[in-house]
Every structure is written in structure tokens, then in C-alpha cells.
Amino acid sequence: MKIRLDNVVKTFDTFRAVHGVSLDIASGELVALLGPSGSGKTTILRMVAGLEYADGGHIYFGEQDATDIPVRDRGVGFVFQHYALFPHMTVGENIAFGMKVSKVKRSKQQMEARVAELLRLVKLDNLGGRFPSQISGGQRQRVALARALAVDPKVLLLDEPFGALDANVRRDLRRWLREIHEELGITTLFVTHDQEEALDLADRVVILNEGKIVQEGTPEAVCRNPNSAFVMNFLGDANRLGATVANGKAEIGGASLEAAGFGDGAASVYLRPRDLDWSATEPGIAATVTRVIDKPDGRRILARTAGGEQVELDVPPETVARAGDQGFVRIHRARVFAESASN
Amino acid sequence: MRRRVLPGLTLSLGITLFYVGLIVVLPLGALVFKAASLGPEDYWRIVSSARAVASYRVTVLSALAATAFNLVFGMALAWVLVRYRFPGRRLIDAIVDLPFALPTAVAGIALTTLFAQNGWFGSVLAEAGIKVAYTPLGIMVAMSFTSLPFIVRTVQPVLEDLDPALEEAAQTLGGSDGAIFMRVILPLLTPALLAGVSLSFARSLGEFGAIIFIAGNQPMETEITALLTFIRLEEYDYQAAAAIASVLLITAFVMLAITNLMQARALRYTEKTRA
Numbered sequence: 378m379k380i381r382l383d384n385v386v387k388t389f390d391t392f393r394a395v396h397g398v399s400l401d402i403a404s405g406e407l408v409a410l411l412g413p414s415g416s417g418k419t420t421i422l423r424m425v426a427g428l429e430y431a432d433g434g435h436i437y438f439g440e441q442d443a444t445d446i447p448v449r450d451r452g453v454g455f456v457f458q459h460y461a462l463f464p465h466m467t468v469g470e471n472i473a474f475g476m477k478v479s480k481v482k483r484s485k486q487q488m489e490a491r492v493a494e495l496l497r498l499v500k501l502d503n504l505g506g507r508f509p510s511q512i513s514g515g516q517r518q519r520v521a522l523a524r525a526l527a528v529d530p531k532v533l534l535l536d537e538p539f540g541a542l543d544a545n546v547r548r549d550l551r552r553w554l555r556e557i558h559e560e561l562g563i564t565t566l567f568v569t570h571d572q573e574e575a576l577d578l579a580d581r582v583v584i585l586n587e588g589k590i591v592q593e594g595t596p597e598a599v600c601r602n603p604n605s606a607f608v609m610n611f612l613g614d615a616n617r618l619g620a621t622v623a624n625g626k627a628e629i630g631g632a633s634l635e636a637a638g639f640g641d642g643a644a645s646v647y648l649r650p651r652d653l654d655w656s657a658t659e660p661g662i663a664a665t666v667t668r669v670i671d672k673p674d675g676r677r678i679l680a681r682t683a684g685g686e687q688v689e690l691d692v693p694p695e696t697v698a699r700a701g702d703q704g705f706v707r708i709h710r711a712r713v714f715a716e717s718a719s720n
Numbered sequence: 721m722r723r724r725v726l727p728g729l730t731l732s733l734g735i736t737l738f739y740v741g742l743i744v745v746l747p748l749g750a751l752v753f754k755a756a757s758l759g760p761e762d763y764w765r766i767v768s769s770a771r772a773v774a775s776y777r778v779t780v781l782s783a784l785a786a787t788a789f790n791l792v793f794g795m796a797l798a799w800v801l802v803r804y805r806f807p808g809r810r811l812i813d814a815i816v817d818l819p820f821a822l823p824t825a826v827a828g829i830a831l832t833t834l835f836a837q838n839g840w841f842g843s844v845l846a847e848a849g850i851k852v853a854y855t856p857l858g859i860m861v862a863m864s865f866t867s868l869p870f871i872v873r874t875v876q877p878v879l880e881d882l883d884p885a886l887e888e889a890a891q892t893l894g895g896s897d898g899a900i901f902m903r904v905i906l907p908l909l910t911p912a913l914l915a916g917v918s919l920s921f922a923r924s925l926g927e928f929g930a931i932i933f934i935a936g937n938q939p940m941e942t943e944i945t946a947l948l949t950f951i952r953l954e955e956y957d958y959q960a961a962a963a964i965a966s967v968l969l970i971t972a973f974v975m976l977a978i979t980n981l982m983q984a985r986a987l988r989y990t991e992k993t994r995a
Contacts, residue, residue, distance in 0.1 A: 428888050448891045455892040461885035465907045465989045475893035478903070508989040521889075528894060 378531035378564050379404045379439055380425065386433035387420050394420045396588040397434065405562045407555070409575035412585035413611065418568045419536055421585075425566060426534050427451045438531060454525030454563075458537040460517040462509040468520050469505035472496070475528035495523040498557065515546040522554070526561070535567035539574065551578050572612050576600065584608055606714045609647045616648045616688045618662075620713065627713050630684050631662040631705070636713045643716045650677065650691040652710040655698055661705025664688060666698050680706065748969065754962035766963045775945040776967065778856055782944075783924035786863035790920050791913065793864075794871030801872070802879040816872050819865055824929030831862055832934040854936030859944060862931045863924040870923065871916035878912040910986045918979035922972045 380402040387395040395417040402408050410418040423429040425436060427448035435444045443451055462471050472492045476483050483491075496502050499519040501512075509517055518538060525533060538554070539547040555578055558565055569575050575582050576596040583593040584607075592604045603609040606617070620627040620634070622644045627636035629646055636644065655678055664680040671677075671694075678690040678698050688706055698704070755763060766772065801813055819827065835842045835852040845852055852858045882905070890900040928946040935942045945968050952961035 426892060428892070448888075449894050449896065451892075452894075453892055455889065457885045457889060459883070459885065461883060461889040463886060463890075463904055465986075474890070474895070474903070478890070478893065478895040478899040480894075510990055524889075524893065 381437040384434040407565045407580045409579035410568045411575040416585040417588040452531045454530030454533045456535040460521045499523045533565040618646045620646045648711045650689045653690040654707040661707040666702040755966040766960045774940045775948045779945045782859040786860045787921045798872045798875040828930035828933030858934040867920040867923040870919040874912045874916035914983045
């Protein structure tokens with residue numbers, strides 16, 4: 378099922394949570410809504426589900442305007458961050474709930490067969506008789522997914538589905554959700570504040586800030602071509618250095634970067650730690666090492682430039698550096714953005 | 721014994737057990753002892769006399785009716801207090817406890833005044849042909865008044881802690897409001913409701929002060945068991961008083977035991993190990 382959001386607006390009391398968001402999601406696509414807390418991503422998801430009403434704009438499911446369809450008739454599967462399993466029902470009863478309250482009557486055997494099939498899909502075959510309090514967090518979230526899938530939803534919506542889980546459980550579940558999505562081909566929209574999760578899982582990433590879409594595209598597109606300092610910062614560690622643009626060149630004390638299309642004046646240069654290198658000799662930006670952090674896959678050098686700005690570099694493990702060393706930061710890759718309020 | 725984080729288990733256990741023994745068990749034991757001194761035949765004669773049986777009937781039936789009324793009304797009140805924000809909510813929340821604070825005799829006199837033939841409520845109800853004061857209906861009114869806070873106060877915290885996502889999940893799964901209430905909310909409230917019901921019922925069985933003013937106290941009709949016990953005491957027939965009171969005691973005990981069992985069953989799902 379294709380989903381289309383057309384200029385959707387939501388205001389809570391006086392706070393505008395979502396400003397005119399428009400978004401197209403193709404049938405069978407797996408899309409991540411990524412943003413910091415307060416960016417409106419969960420509100421958008423809840424409006425698609427019908428758990429919140431849009432104050433303006435329209436939400437289409439296929440060709441049908443679903444804006445005013447109540448949640449119980451909208452046919453969405455929703456997975457909550459804290460699972461929201463019914464504690465007084467067994468795993469099997471939780472999964473069967475949607476079928477039991479459905480207007481479509483099913484026989485007991487049909488329901489049992491469907492529950493067994495879903496338990497197999499989420500790899501919890503033997504746990505149908507347990508209560509939610511008797512299984513682990515990762516298992517609970519899988520039950521929540523099976524429960525959402527039981528009534529054959531047109532759309533699957535997940536609100537920070539792995540947010541409450543341990544890092545390694547999270548990684549496993551991510552891969553597993555991707556597999557299930559490939560198997561079922563159901564249109565899926567999920568919310569996360571974890572950029573790694575969004576990039577790992579989604580076909581397309583929609584980055585939100587302050588209730589607006591900042592950038593959308595494939596993980597490759599948003600990673601390689603962030604369109605703003607906000608996206609650059611949000612997707613991963615980034616250093617910011619002040620620069621002066623003159624004649625299409627951005628000058629940072631000791632280095633010069635291509636900055637075609639920028640007017641003369643102040644600009645910001647954003648650099649990933651891995652796109653920098655440390656050298657004892659010129660050329661480069663003169664800097665002093667303040668600290669070195671060793672990691673299994675390399676070293677991170679924290680340095681202060683001659684201009685007094687902090688820089689972090691991820692360098693190969695062989696690099697020789699010690700706190701107090703004087704040296705030069707070499708730039709392999711960088712992005713220049715016009716000076717803006719956000720840093 | 722395993723070491724605890726907080727010290728003083730032995731001391732605190734000793735003090736509490738001694739206190740419970742002194743304040744609760746000793747008087748009850750004396751009551752049972754006094755009743756037992758009657759001998760089985762006399763005991764049976766007293767507790768099965770027509771007047772005593774009539775008093776059990778009116779007490780238990782009124783208490784059941786009052787509890788059933790409080791079950792519905794108390795739950796509705798708790799629901800409104802938790803789910804809605806309206807001016808005066810805090811005031812109503814405070815008023816709920818008033819029946820606990822008010823001397824029951826004062827409550828009885830106030831209710832009698834209101835429900836008497838010429839009272840504010842009584843005169844209106846009389847026109848409709850309903851008589852409350854000096855009838856079993858009056859007993860129910862007094863009982864439901866004094867035991868109202870129990871169900872509200874047991875259900876309220878559970879309702880407050882109920883995760884709104886549970887209802888939202890049920891909605892996304894296609895549940896109607898009725899289905900969500902019956903299959904999700906009510907089962908989760910059941911343990912609290914049972915606790916409230918058992919307290920409310922036990923309190924109603926033993927209520928005295930509020931009832932004697934409004935009941936009329938006609939033997940065989942509107943005489944409650946607690947009053948009959950009191951009458952026997954005034955006649956210096958302590959053994960008969962103890963015998964009749966023991967019936968109330970046993971009823972309350974059995975009823976509390978049953979609701980505790982039901983509660984344990986309703987809370988099965990919280991067991992950590994596989995049931």
C-alpha cells in the first residue's frame with residue numbers, strides 16, 4: 378500500500394509539532410523517520426496510524442483519503458517502543474487479540490493456525506503459552522510485531538522499536554526485521570533517533586528537524602551529500618571549523634578548500650574525523666594534541682588548532698601522537714556550508 | 721538467615737507480631753472463646769434463632785447490594801478522576817475520603833434527615849412511592865456511603881498506572897471501545913476491584929453507627945446483626961452476643977479468603993516463572 382502525506386500539520390496547544398510535511402512512500406518500501414527528540418517524527422507516525430488527528434493536510438493510503446478514518450478501521454499494524462503487550466494475556470492470546478476483536482469472524486482453528494504461523498515467523502515457536510512478564514525484552518518486541526502482523530495490516534508502523542533494548546539485541550533484531558520485511562513486502566515506516574539504525578535498516582531515510590523534513594533520500598544519498606550542517610552533524614561525528622571564503626576558495630588557517638558557488642565572507646567547514654589525518658610536517662592546519670583515545674580499530678586524536686578550535690581525528694593505529702605534540706591536520710574530504718544559526 | 725540490606729528484621733518482626741497479637745488476635749480470640757463456652761447446642765440455638773437469621777439476611781443482602789452499587793459507581797468515579805481534567809477535580813478527589821473521616825453516627829443522622837419522609841431527598845422519593853428511611857433500602861444507602869472510598873481508592877492507582885499504549889495498541893488492532901474495556905481494561909483492574917469489593921463488603925457487614933439511625937431497627941425486618949449483638953450486650957448476655965458476632969466474623973473471614981484466592985488467580989500473569 379502506497380502512503381502519501383500531503384502538507385500535514387499538527388499543533389499541540391500552542392506548540393507546532395509538525396509543519397506542513399509532505400512525503401510519498403512507495404508500496405513495499407521500508408522508510409525511516411530520523412530526527413532528534415522533538416523533531417515531530419513520532420507525531421507523524423501516530424498521525425499515519427490515526428492515533429493523532431492531523432490539524433491540517435491529508436494522509437492517503439493508496440488513492441483513498443485516510444485522514445478521517447478512525448484508527449481501528451485504518452488497518453495499520455503499530456509496534457510501540459515499550460511493546461504495549463497485554464500483560465494478562467499469554468503470548469498466543471496477545472497475537473490472537475486482533476483476530477478475536479475483528480469484525481471478520483474466524484474459527485478457533487483458523488486463529489490457532491495463524492498464531493502458530495506467526496510464532497514461527499518471529500522464531501518464538503515454544504513460547505505461545507508464556508506471559509509477557511516471563512520473556513525477555515527482545516522476545517517481547519518480536520511478539521509485539523507478530524501481534525501487529527496478525528490482522529494483515531496494509532502498513533506497518535514502528536515507533537522506536539528497538540529503543541528499549543540492549544545494543545547487541547538491537548543489532549540482531551534490526552537484521553531480522555529487514556529479513557521479515559523482505560519476506561512479507563509490507564510497506565513499513567519506522568521512527569528512530571539512532572542514525573546507525575536508520576541507515577542500516579531503511580531503503581530511504583527521511584531526516585526531520587523541528588517539525589520539518591530537512592532531507593530525504595537513500596542512505597547513500599544522505600550520507601554522501603548531506604544538504605545542511607544539521608544533517609552532516611546528525612548523521613555522525615563532525616568537526617566544525619570557521620573559514621573565510623574568497624574567490625571560490627574557503628581558507629582555514631593553513632588549508633584551502635574548493636568552495637565554488639559561495640559568496641565571499643564567513644563559512645563553516647564540516648569534517649568527519651575519519652577524513653582527517655595527522656602529520657608532524659606541513660602542509661596542514663597547525664594544531665596541538667590535547668588527548669589521544671585508543672580504540673580497537675584506530676586512534677582518535679583530540680587536538681586544538683592554532684585558531685583555538687577543537688578538532689577530532691580518527692587515524693590509523695600506527696600513527697604516532699602524544700598529548701602536547703605539535704603537528705598538522707591534513708584534510709582529505711570536507712564540506713563547506715554557508716554560516717548559519719545552527720552549528 | 722540471609723543478611724538483608726535493611727537491618728532490624730528480627731526486631732521489627734517481633735514488634736509487629738506482638739502488636740497484631742495484642743490488638744487484633746487477642747480480642748478476636750476472646751470473642752471465639754466466649755462463644756465457645758456456650759456448648760454446641762446452645763450456640764446453635766442462639767445463632768440459628770429466627771431473629772438472628774433474619775438479621776444475617778438483611779445484613780448480608782444489604783451489604784451485597786451496597787457493594788455492587790459501589791463497584792459500579794466507585795469504578796466510574798475512579799475513572800473520571802483519573803482520566804479527565806475538570807475544575808473541581810481535586811475537591812471531588814478529597815471529598816471521596818470524607819466517609820472515612822466523618823463519625824458514622826453523624827453520617828447516619830445526616831442520611832436519615834435527608835431521606836426521611838419530609839427530608840430533601842425523602843420527600844421527592846415519597847412522591848415516586850419510594851421509601852428509604854426505616855427500610856432495608858436505608859441500610860443499603862448507609863452502607864454504600866460508608867464504604868464508597870474503598871473501591872475508588874483501590875482502583876484509582878491501578879488506573880493511573882495503566883499504560884495508555886495498551887489501549888492504543890488494542891485500537892490499532894481493530895478493537896471497539898467495548899471490546900477494549902472488556903478484554904483489556906477490566907481484566908487489568910480486576911485484582912484491584914476484588915480488593916476494593918472485599919474491603920467494602922467487610923466494612924458493610926460490620927457497619928453500625930451509620931445504619932442504626934436510618935434503619936428503623938425493626939426486629940425481623942430492618943435489624944442488622946451488629947445491632948442484635950449490641951442488644952444482647954445491653955442485656956448482659958455476653959455469650960449470646962459473642963455467638964452472634966462470631967457468625968459475622970466467620971462470614972467476613974471466609975469472604976476475605978475467597979477474594980484473596982480470586983485475586984491470586986487474577987494476578988497469575990505477574991508470576992516470573994512459567995506457570
